[in-house]
Amino acid sequence: MHYDDSVDSSRQYLRLALEMIGKNGLPTDPLNYCIWYEYASGKNGKLNAAIDNHLQSNLSFSEEISRQLFNQYVAAESETVSALVSEELKKVFAEIIDAIKTTNQHFSKSETNLETINESIVPSLSESDLERIVGQIKREIKTLESSGGSFKEQLEQATREIDHLKTKLVRYRHEALKDPLTQINNRRGFEKTLKDTIGKARTNGTSLCLIIADIDYFKKINDTHGHLVGDNVLRMVAATIKESIKGRDLAARVGGEEFAILLPDTPFAGAMKLAEDIRVSFERLDLKKKNTGESLGKITLSFGVANYKKDEVAEDFVNRADEALYQSKNTGRNKVTGV
Structure with missing residues (x-):
């Protein structure tokens, strides 16, 4: 965040920010000052669009929403909190x-x-x-x-x-490292842990595996049942993945409907088995809407699994897992592919 506003402009933005903070019943802390000052200045188009959409939907603001807006549209754009x-x-x-x-x-x-x-x-x-x-x-x-x-x-x-x-x-x-919807790590948290974990694997000569998973036909779920149901599916997938791992393993939501599972000290065969176990657990589910009992149909996931190669850079490691995922997608979905 770099500000070069004139004194008069900054006073006007601050006054508007304080009005919006008060109107939405938010605490006047540095984080909210920052979000609503940026909103008042109109210089952060993505932030303004997100806030406008929220306001038009007549949704209330909360501390969690403020953190989400800051992490996604302010801190991610330029600097840390x-x-x-x-x-x-x-x-x-x-x-x-x-x-x-x-x-x-x-x-x-x-x-x-x-x-x-x-x-x-x-x-x-x-x-x-x-x-x-x-x-x-x-x-x-x-x-x-x-x-x-x-x-x-x-x-x-x-x-x-x-x-x-x-x-x-x-x-x-x-x-800032957590995904506010699913409460597991976000891409930033995943990348930070990945860097540290690769360093330890190199130093100790231990095994390291990565699973990338993607919900099949997720857009169809949103289009058919709405985004609230879609959000609940994302939470359920994240919770199931988190319950399937242990110790220093890491689960993260790295994209809209894409998840990563980082597995230090895990051999390739063990990573393949874990991915298959998770795949089967979803395949067997019969999800229904809570309020109507209407079936959501089968929710399946496709998986790509990669085993870390000595001295491989993080980007190549992730790309290989992604390529394996795409192979699963392109050959029928609801399957596990390893590289």
């Missing part, structure tokens, strides 16, 4: 320094230290950077408190705000 936390940290710094300046005591050393730390805060804070900076801030606050300043309550409030921001950053980063 740490930029928001960085800005909030800077606000806390400003409050502390203002408090120092309004007292009759001189804390020039702490003021200088705080300003130095403040200058080190950049939008792309890593976990370790954040840990280090928070530690430095707290040490300076302790020094100020022990000096007998008359603004102890303000310092205590600043400490609470810093702890809250740190917790919020960790939570947002965790949620």
Whole structure:
């Protein structure tokens, strides 16, 4: 997110953002500020279209919807949520320094230290950077408190705000890796884990397999029964896959109706068996609508399975699993193909 708005424009966008936040009963936290400021500015077409569709459907907004909008249309476009936390940290710094300046005591050393730390805060804070900076801030606050300043309550409030921001950053980063519909990992979470898992497989010389699965004729389900039923099918598929794996195995939704299963320390034969077991479990299901009892027909999945090759890059590994999936699709669907 890069903003070069004029002062007048930014004030107008902020006013509109606050109005929308209040109108939709949302908390005025950094995440909602960011979403609705972007909406008010009209610079993020995809975000605006998603929000407009939501509003036109007379659906309410919630914390979960806000996180989903941010992860999909804001963070994914440019930067991580740490930029928001960085800005909030800077606000806390400003409050502390203002408090120092309004007292009759001189804390020039702490003021200088705080300003130095403040200058080190950049939008792309890593976990370790954040840990280090928070530690430095707290040490300076302790020094100020022990000096007998008359603004102890303000310092205590600043400490609470810093702890809250740190917790919020960790939570947002965790949620940014999750698919909000199915509550399993999304593509970003999958790619992050894949990179780490490949590194361990290379170092340890252990086996690693990948299964890519796709729901057959999913568009027909949506067209026939509606998107709410389609969403329930996606949740059911995700839950079934998650229940079928264990330990360090990872399940992720990597596309609309496409899922990935990452299997460290699993031989190729074991991955093929798992894919076949999951395939059969779906083939045997007879799903019905809860409210009418109407049958949804057979829900089947096609699978592609790949065994990691030594020194193979992640992209090639995934592409081979995808090619195996396409082979399953092109030769009748509801089958498992390994490469």
